[in-house]
Amino acid sequence: MTIPRSSPCPWRGLSDGQTLDHLGVEECWRLLGSQSFGRLSFSVDDRVQVALTPYVARTSRVFLRAAAFGSVARRVVTRPVTLQIDDLSGDHHATWSVTATGTAHHVDDAATLAALWTPVRPAPWGVGQESLWIELLPDEVHGQRIRD
Structure with a gap:
């Protein structure tokens, strides 16, 4: 959608001439793969929370690192969760946001764990041993991009 110059902008931060585009599922997965942390x-x-x-x-699945006894590992299993990632560039020429929503569970499959515990993996955050992997199986993935 293009915001005409004569109309007030219904979204804060969207200026005259900028468009809000909905992203396809393939583009959303490409963008999910381009980042290493989210909310x-x-x-x-x-x-x-x-x-x-x-x-x-990886392959239409999202794997999260979590502290074994932290709030994420204890509270998200078998519950609906949403992961959001975005790239908010300072010049607003390439701003996008992607969300993946689904149910989470602990990863216990040996082959999946072996593939995740490779040298190329997201670094742990926070205090304590980050020893768990949680899988988010999204049933909905969508995104938006603002561009000039």
Whole structure:
């Protein structure tokens, strides 16, 4: 959609002449694969929590690193979760955001774990041993891009 110069902008930060494009699923997965951390949203006791988390996207699946006894590992399994990533460049010429929503579970398949525990993996964050992998099986992936 193009915002005409004569109309007030309905979205803060979108200026005259910029467009908001919806991204296809393939482009969303390409962008998911281009980053290594995002914001994981999940519900605990009727409140939404957001945690920064390292991840890796592979073949329509997202794998998150989590502390074995941390809130993410304890609270997201079998619950709906959403991972959001974005690239908000300072000049606003290539701004995009992608979300992947689905159910999470601990990874216990030996072959999958062997493939994830390679030297090329997201670095752990936070205090403590980051020893768990959690898989997000998205049933919905979508994104948007703002461009001039």
